[in-house]
Amino acid sequence: GDSVTQMEGPVTLSEEAFLTINCTYTATGYPSLFWYVQYPGEGLQLLLKATKADDKGSNKGFEATYRKETTSFHLEKGSVQVSDSAVYFCALTRTEGTALIFGKGTTLSVSS
Amino acid sequence: GAGVSQTPSNKVTEKGKYVELRCDPISGHTALYWYRQSLGQGPEFLIYFQGTGAADDSGLPNDRFFAVRPEGSVSTLKIQRTERGDSAVYLCASSLRQGAVGYTFGSGTRLTVV
Numbered sequence: 438g439d440s441v442t443q444m445e446g447p448v449t450l451s452e453e454a455f456l457t458i459n460c461t462y463t464a465t466g467y468p469s470l471f472w473y474v475q476y477p478g479e480g481l482q483l484l485l486k487a488t489k490a491d492d493k494g495s496n497k498g499f500e501a502t503y504r505k506e507t508t509s510f511h512l513e514k515g516s517v518q519v520s521d522s523a524v525y526f527c528a529l530t531r532t533e534g535t536a537l538i539f540g541k542g543t544t545l546s547v548s549s
Numbered sequence: 550g551a552g553v554s555q556t557p558s559n560k561v562t563e564k565g566k567y568v569e570l571r572c573d574p575i576s577g578h579t580a581l582y583w584y585r586q587s588l589g590q591g592p593e594f595l596i597y598f599q600g601t602g603a604a605d606d607s608g609l610p611n612d613r614f615f616a617v618r619p620e621g622s623v624s625t626l627k628i629q630r631t632e633r634g635d636s637a638v639y640l641c642a643s644s645l646r647q648g649a650v651g652y653t654f655g656s657g658t659r660l661t662v663v
């Protein structure tokens with residue numbers, strides 16, 4: 438069945454460091470891909486999305502490119518801030534608006 | 550309302566008891582989803598409503614779990630004969646319609662079965 442695999446955390450960085458969180462997926466067809474973020478004490482929020490191969494999603498300085506050839510959707514940010522500390526989830530859906538399949542999440546901790 | 554509201558935020562119950570978890574979606578959102586998030590895991594799909602009907606309940610783990618949405622807005626997730634393995638955060642999300650971009654999630658109900 439469909440699945441999402443994320444790099445295990447926690448990821449610990451200093452402020453202004455470069456961030457990469459790896460995400461690969463297994464799915465038939467052409468799923469839509471998402472990154473969600475969960476800040477401490479808050480609900481899951483959509484960070485960015487991409488719906489077809491080579492699409493790049495971006496938001497708040499974060500980017501991820503849908504790579505069908507490597508079945509990947511890695512999250513990147515050039516310069517992290519303390520406020521980026523959160524849990525990040527990669528997810529996919531084969532039909533947008535229906536069931537999302539999530540990875541296990543990666544905890545990011547940024548120190549000043 | 551302004552966001553998806555879930556009540557209670559925390560629930561502790563004894564093994565074998567019945568619990569109800571409530572979700573109040575964003576006004577006008579026709580699609581509503583329930584997920585379960587166990588410690589250290591990503592959210593796991595349970596059930597999805599489009600209006601009043603369950604469009605996909607394939608994620609419900611067994612017949613102890615049931616959800617309703619009688620008027621197409623508020624939804625209740627019901628768990629009978631709770632087990633310790635049911636302990637998790639139960640998340641609700643809503644979207645404007647099926648196929649809409651992204652969902653809005655509530656903050657969840659943390660259920661602890663002792």
